[in-house]
Amino acid sequence: MIDFVDDVVGRIGKEPDKVIPILQAIQGKYNYLPEPALKRVCETTTITESQITGISTFYSQFRHQPVGKHIIRVCVGTACHVKGAKQVYDGFRRELGLEKGVDTDTEKLFTVEEVACLGCCTLAPVVQIDAVTYGHVETGKVAEIIEDFKNLAPSEEKIVREVTEEGISQGEIRIGLGSCCIASGSSGVKEELEKTLAENKIKVDVKQVGCVGVCNQVPMMEIHKKGEEAAYYTKINANDVGDIIEKHFQSKSWMSRFKNRFYNYAENLTFSDIPKSSNRYNANEEHSPISEFLKGQVNIATEYRGEIKPSDFEEYLSKHGFEAFKKCLNELSADEIISEIEKSGLKGRGGAGFPSAIKWKMVQNAKSDQKYIICNGDEGDPGAFMDRMLLESYPFRIIEGILIGAYAVGATEGRLYIRAEYPLAVKRIKEGLEICKSKGLLGKNILGSDFSFDLKVFEGAGAFVCGEETALIASIEGKRGIPQLRPPYPAEKGLWDKPTLINNTETFSLVPYIIRNGAEAFSKIGTEKSKGTKVFALAGKIKRGGLIEVPMGISIKQIVEEIGGGIADGKQFKAVQIGGPSGGCIPASMSDTTIDFDSLKEVGAMMGSGGLIVLDESDCMVDIAHYFLSFTQEESCGRCTFCRIGTQRMLEILEKIKIGKGKLSDLDLLEQLALNTQKGSMCALGGTAPNPVLSTLKYFRHEYEAHINGKCPSGKCEELIRYEINDNCTGCTKCAQRCPVDAIKAKPYELHEVDNELCIKCDICKQICPVDAVEIK
DSSP states (O other): OHHHHHHHHHHHOSSGGGHHHHHHHHHHHHSSOOHHHHHHHHHHSSOOHHHHHHHHHHSTTOOOSOOOSEEEEEEOSHHHHHTTHHHHHHHHHHHTTOOTTOOBOTTSOEEEEEESOOSOGGGOSOEEETTEEEOSOOGGGHHHHHHHHHHSOOOOOOOOOOOOOSSOOOOEEEEEOSHHHHHTTHHHHHHHHHHHHHHTTOOOEEEEESOOSOGGGOSOEEEEOTTSOOEEEESOOGGGHHHHHHHHOOOSOHHHHHHHHHHHHHHHHHSTTSOOSOEEEETTOTTSHHHHHHTTOOOSTTTTTTTSOTTOHHHHHHTTTTHHHHHHHHTOOHHHHHHHHHHHTOBOTTSSOOBHHHHHHHHHHOOOSOOEEEEEEOOOOTTOOHHHHHHHHOHHHHHHHHHHHHHHHTOOEEEEEEETTOHHHHHHHHHHHHHHHHTTSSBSSGGGSSOOBEEEEEEEOSOGGGGSHHHHHHHHTTSOOOOOOSSSOTTTSOGGGSOEEEEEHHHHHHHHHHHHHOHHHHHTSBOSSSBSEEEEEEEESBSSOEEEEEETTOBHHIIIIIISOSBGGGOOEEEEEESGGGSEEEEGGGTTOBSSHHHHHHTTOOOTTOEEEEEETTOOHHHHHHHHHHHHHHHOOOOSHIIIIIHHHHHHHHHHHHTTOOOHHHHHHHHHHHHHHHHHOSSHHHHHTTHHHHHHHHHOHHHHHHHHTTOOTTSOOGGGOOEEEOTTOOOOOHHHHHOTTOOBOOOTTSOOOBOTTTOOOOOHHHHHOTTOOEEEO
């Protein structure tokens, strides 16, 4: 252990600001922070014991007790929450026999923990065991998932291979390998694809692309052949690959062609009654799920979506990559660059929409021998995955945006602050940085100019409050992420007390387009006060979820009905929750509200980073308010009274109402506390934490009143509901066999009953009933 710690310190450094990456490296090795390792850090560095204690107890990533060999991380982000994440989490605990207060099983094989968001919202509910992600998890599948993981063959991380056989290619196959795609099985599809092509000696270019956006249809394969219309295959699995390849490409070997035809004929005879899992659509097919999803979208931040390979530098260059940056170096002054940003109307995409040019000017005009630039890719909102997708899919584009910003304001050093929970994003950005250094785009005298700039990655340690600029800076400096009073603003006194420009990932991704095409090309999109586009993570109770980029001014109704395809499972549209914990809930009756900074603020919501969760009639608005307030209360740094105590008191009242023990007078008190917390909190976390409460009180007050009267209209709140079995029951006994607490007695061919005194509301009986006989009353 001592040798390992010494090696870590030797690689990372001995200064106090290196404490977080050092602790991350130690936990990466041992799965927790062993006391001897921490003592060795203090002995060999200038990092003190008190600093380690302060840091390791503040950031949620760090553990102080030994854990199991494998970590089961149950996502409890918004999309997962509304689809039953709590029952899934409880299911894993039951399956592993964990008592209250215990997270690790007796064999020390598994540790179960909740995680705010894994960024795979379209696969909700999501569970990750080590590096293996399981999507659409139901309570009844918990045992199956654990067994599946145990049976996985140990193997090293698969390296994506490119088909490079000599000869004329018959075409190109594109397959998305973003996080959602991989979690849905795209890696296995790609492996089978390359195997099939190699065995049949078919010369086709296989291209790994980033996020395809249409997350609801992955794994997806695009086939492009010269002179033919592109074909899309969605929701495919490895077994579909051979049939798809034979339809589009010819093997050079006549023997391979003969074998394929023979085996396909035999297979069709044997499995003729089994439907194929994949669907095929042509590129110009009007009413396919792909065309409907993409209709109305405008790709700027996501330019060349589904076409470009994330780590292919030469391809990025071929698609106008770094043209904007070179234009800045060779043709534009710093003032002219900032003038273009100002004329474009670009506002920061990470919060309330502060004009970007004002920030840039402040940093540019600040007098200092050193300036910094930070890309905020922390994205701590539960239910948001925009930054993850952009970082994974467009690393060079984001680097280019940062370079332009740094050149304009005079910064010589930068940091990309990325959530540690996004390993693929971290990996691809680091790869991009290494390539840019080798190409002379980072370092000293970039492209022969007088401009020098260095850019590094800093991995966040799990604190939602670090989305606030001063807390983020404190984190990079090796401190607890506690916001500071402003002014002075980071633009004047930021990282290490030097002028610092901070924008979020999406903002930087828009900059190259503006400089390359001119301010007018961007400003003509959107509304008068909200220019350009906005990237959203569309998830929840929607038919077609995924990453979308839409023009400002589009209505909520257009997003839900046209792009998202409406509500899933034939249920009624109830509301959208927009802007994460800082946002609000907008009812379906106000779905004509447009997506722009001012309109959302008027109805009690905000743009935020861009999470957009669609809710249906089965969602309880009291539960939603309680969920978000629980999150922000837990994430509060505790520095100011209004946030620390105000959110706690609000949460106590909500908990009473949620279990049917509230009073009507509680609603007025709740509203007053929310308003006071909103006005008196020091930073945006506390100032916006009441938004979900205030918006649900405003638009869904009747639901609060119903809970006070002992009823949950949506049938969501466990203490106010009962499970019953109706006359449709056939007596198959499946519910009785799977009930974990024997609340249903097996009575073959008779009407079953639920003992609600024993029932733990795990929902397994409802999930597995073949005739929908289980009802929630």
